[in-house]
Amino acid sequence: MTWEQRVLSGDPRFAGSQQIPDFPAARYAELIGFAGIRGDDGDKVSGAWHDALNAGRPCVLEVVVDRNVPPLPPHIKLDMAKKMGMALIGGDEDAGGIIEKSLKGKLAELKQKLPS
Numbered sequence: 001m002t003w004e005q006r007v008l009s010g011d012p013r014f015a016g017s018q019q020i021p022d023f024p025a026a027r028y029a030e031l032i033g034f035a036g037i038r039g040d041d042g043d044k045v046s047g048a049w050h051d052a053l054n055a056g057r058p059c060v061l062e063v064v065v066d067r068n069v070p071p072l073p074p075h076i077k078l079d080m081a082k083k084m085g086m087a088l089i090g091g092d093e094d095a096g097g098i099i100e101k102s103l104k105g106k107l108a109e110l111k112q113k114l115p116s
Helices: 003-009 025-031 042-053 078-091 095-113
Strands: 035-039 059-063
Touching: 003 078, 025 035, 025 059, 035 042, 042 059, 078 095
Parallel strands: 035 059
Antiparallel strands: none
């Protein structure tokens, strides 16, 4: 993905790195004798990791993610946010959706840190 380029350099989305064909990696792993686990439910990622680490043989953990949710670090700096904003303005067809999902993620993080 090009998230690092967007956050660190302000480069716009590079479509060539985003158009990856659908490939059943977990199923392929099983065909060659590995364990294969596919996760498409965020609530079950912890269990999938547990299963992968306890597979007793090489394992491929294939996790389906939303391409419009950037992997933002918990310590994002203002400069990084500015560059990300410039990158989104410069070439993302779903810039609004990406910003919305990013803010929701950060707000959820803050909510977890607040005393109940």
